[in-house]
Amino acid sequence: MSVVVEPLAIPDVKRIRTRRHGDARGFFSETYNARDFAAAGIDLTFVQDNHAYSAARHTVRGLHFQTPPHAQAKLVRVLSGAIWDVAVDLRVGSPSYGAHVALELSAESGDQILVPEGFAHGLVTLAPHTQVLYKVSAFYAPDHDRGLLWHDPALGIDWPVSPEAAIVSDKDRTQPRLADLPRVFA
Numbered sequence: 016m017s018v019v020v021e022p023l024a025i026p027d028v029k030r031i032r033t034r035r036h037g038d039a040r041g042f043f044s045e046t047y048n049a050r051d052f053a054a055a056g057i058d059l060t061f062v063q064d065n066h067a068y069s070a071a072r073h074t075v076r077g078l079h080f081q082t083p084p085h086a087q088a089k090l091v092r093v094l095s096g097a098i099w100d101v102a103v104d105l106r107v108g109s110p111s112y113g114a115h116v117a118l119e120l121s122a123e124s125g126d127q128i129l130v131p132e133g134f135a136h137g138l139v140t141l142a143p144h145t146q147v148l149y150k151v152s153a154f155y156a157p158d159h160d161r162g163l164l165w166h167d168p169a170l171g172i173d174w175p176v177s178p179e180a181a182i183v184s185d186k187d188r189t190q191p192r193l194a195d196l197p198r199v200f201a
């Protein structure tokens with residue numbers, strides 16, 4: 016089996032491991048294969064690849080999502096460095112609404128996370144010069160791009176960096192808290 020899919024604490028969010036073929040040069044891995052992913056129960060069509068480079072450790076990106084009909088599922092992996100990756104359930108009616116899952120992804124491990132539609136997604140880098148590559152299932156739609164305040168205490172996310180020490184975009188400093196967020200994912 017070239018793809019191993021592990022449901023996380025919110026089962027619709029998955030850790031994904033793909034096989035690495037190692038040899039004296041290094042390794043080769045099919046990091047995404049539509050046929051094998053579908054056989055593993057992940058039948059998504061990705062239409063865009065995103066590449067985010069963060070120069071410094073403790074750079075925060077998120078928590079972001081796109082509203083319907085431009086909601087995105089994301090398949091996230093790390094090309095260099097490491098991140099602590101977070102997904103927050105915003106699906107109206109979900110028993111885990113407002114809850115999150117988090118896990119470390121690194122170039123070394125090669126692990127990936129699949130974040131379904133209906134979740135806000137964010138990350139903090141754990142090393143300098145961290146590069147994240149992620150596939151999304153809907154095109155960028157800036158008019159439908161929304162966010163959630165990454166350190167909202169109501170989310171209970173135990174980030175490895177304080178708001179004072181984090182490197183954050185101006186946009187992400189002023190995102191709404193969960194209590195003030197319209198419920199968009201019915």
Ligand SMILES: Cc1cn([C@H]2C[C@H](O)[C@@H](COP(=O)(O)OP(=O)(O)O[C@H]3O[C@H](C)C(=O)[C@H](O)[C@H]3O)O2)c(=O)[nH]c1=O
Nearest residue numbers: 065067076077078079080089136137138154155184186
């Ligand atoms: C998301 C996106 C952005 N952009 C442009 C818009 C801005 O001029 C520039 C930076 O955008 P932003 O500050 O939203 O980038 P991040 O803070 O890394 O946002 C990402 O952060 C978290 C981790 C996510 O999961 C989202 O996919 C994404 O929102 O790239 C594009 O041209 N296309 C795109 O798909």
